Amino acid sequence: MLTPTGCYLSTTGLWNVVLAILTRLRPGPRVRAGMSVRKHEALGYLRELLERDGLRIVIDRQYRLDEIVEAHRYVETGHKRGNVVVTVCAST
Structure with missing residues (x-):
């Protein structure tokens, strides 16, 4: 839940880009689409840690x-x- 002037910053998802455009057309909370950081390498590392109980x-x-x-x-x-x-x- 956002305040009337709140902002939701998304880092993933094409639908959030659409919502960012739509929420600029009306007053109230906004959705802003940001660039996603490459997560594959970090997720691979976390998976490796989890698999070896590390x-x-x-x-x-x-x-x-x-x-x-x-x-x-x-x-x-x-x-x-x-x-x-x-x-x-x-x-x-």
Whole structure:
């Protein structure tokens, strides 16, 4: 969801180029199409890491969405040692 003056920057997809043109013709949020960075080499490397269990994902802390302010404060301290996860909706 975007604010009335928000902008969605896409790096892939031909349809997003069409949306970029259409959203320029009316007021409100805009879609902008950007150039995609060549990802094939990086994706190949990630695949290789995953296949040999060489990718270690580190989760430093987890926060609920209603704790987003605390999550941002923690990240801004510069002391995080891994990813900070924000759970958008919890299963009940």
